[in-house]
Amino acid sequence: MKKMLSMIIAATFTVGLAAPAAMAADKVMKCGIVTNKDRSLSKGLVEFGKILEKETGGTIKVQVFTDGVLGGDRQTLEGLQMGTIHCTSVSTGPIAAFVPQFDVFDLPFLFKDKATAFKVADGPIGKELLDKLPAVGMIGFNYWENGFRHLTNNKREVKTLEDIKGLKIRTLESKIHVDTWKQLGANPTPMSFSQLYTALEQGVVDGQENPYGNVVSNKFNEVQKYLTTTGHVYNASPFLVSKKFYDGLTDKEKEAVKKAAKEAQTFQRLENDKEDTVSAGTLQARGMKITALNPGEQQKVVAALKPVYDKYSETLGKDLVARMLAAVK
Numbered sequence: 001m002k003k004m005l006s007m008i009i010a011a012t013f014t015v016g017l018a019a020p021a022a023m024a025a026d027k028v029m030k031c032g033i034v035t036n037k038d039r040s041l042s043k044g045l046v047e048f049g050k051i052l053e054k055e056t057g058g059t060i061k062v063q064v065f066t067d068g069v070l071g072g073d074r075q076t077l078e079g080l081q082m083g084t085i086h087c088t089s090v091s092t093g094p095i096a097a098f099v100p101q102f103d104v105f106d107l108p109f110l111f112k113d114k115a116t117a118f119k120v121a122d123g124p125i126g127k128e129l130l131d132k133l134p135a136v137g138m139i140g141f142n143y144w145e146n147g148f149r150h151l152t153n154n155k156r157e158v159k160t161l162e163d164i165k166g167l168k169i170r171t172l173e174s175k176i177h178v179d180t181w182k183q184l185g186a187n188p189t190p191m192s193f194s195q196l197y198t199a200l201e202q203g204v205v206d207g208q209e210n211p212y213g214n215v216v217s218n219k220f221n222e223v224q225k226y227l228t229t230t231g232h233v234y235n236a237s238p239f240l241v242s243k244k245f246y247d248g249l250t251d252k253e254k255e256a257v258k259k260a261a262k263e264a265q266t267f268q269r270l271e272n273d274k275e276d277t278v279s280a281g282t283l284q285a286r287g288m289k290i291t292a293l294n295p296g297e298q299q300k301v302v303a304a305l306k307p308v309y310d311k312y313s314e315t316l317g318k319d320l321v322a323r324m325l326a327a328v329k
Contacts, residue, residue: 039217041272073094077240117145125320148231152208152224
């Protein structure tokens with residue numbers, strides 16, 4: 001019990017003033033996220049809180065709960081709808097359970113690099129999707145980033161399409177992610193991120209796929225031997241605020257939230273770049289074997305995923321998928 005209490009305390013950040021000032025704050029903004037406290041997305045929320053408290057003169061006090069203390073991605077999003085959680089940053093995959101069109105960001109091998117992803121996320125298509133969120137109880141301000149996802153496993157070095165077949169892979173709780181890995185011959189198992197380390201340790205799944213930052217900060221190298229730099233999905237991670245909470249703010253406070261979200265986006269993307277720069281070396285130093293798919297094998301993987309594009313062109317709308325494909329060129 002004491003250990004559990006200490007973990008919860010360690011995963012909770014209160015931004016800004018000391019206890020007496022906290023009691024004077026008009027509103028408390030509770031932000032939850034599944035990532036480790038050292039991850040760029042978690043740091044982004046803390047930075048958002050610092051900026052917002054400064055901009056509002058302390059009328060809004062921000063508390064950040066990391067490490068999935070408030071629940072997994074889906075539970076956090078449901079909390080935003082109910083107004084029990086007030087802000088988060090979540091990858092587009094889980095958001096698609098509420099607004100299906102967000103799946104267009106998770107089409108495999110869609111983005112060639114970050115610059116392209118930023119251009120699309122910060123452009124008309126990104127805004128079009130964010131504009132759909134108020135109808136489901138959330139306000140989307142902009143896109144932070146989780147980064148490119150890579151495959152890790154504890155069974156074998158993955159160098160070819162054939163090597164993927166039969167692996168039990170944990171995925172996001174997202175239909176398109178499950179369909180992608182099924183199409184490649186793996187056995188996908190969607191589960192909450194907060195359950196992942198234990199599932200890997202106990203052999204419930206053979207592997208998982210996540211950006212470098214998550215692999216490092218959660219020490220997956222302790223329970224995974226191999227990483228293949230597939231870069232199969234780029235995870236934009238929208239910054240979201242509960243509509244119930246936002247609607248209760250003054251106009252001045254709403255403007256402060258917008259400003260803080262914009263500044264925190266810049267901060268978070270830079271932090272994520274730092275993570276990407278050092279992560280591969282960190283994992284290799286910890287004994288993890290890192291493998292790159294050669295261009296020929298990557299083309300085989302891409303070709304094998306054509307049915308996923310065909311399926312989601314129908315479910316998301318051919319026009320949206322066509323516009324996305326045009327935007328990434």
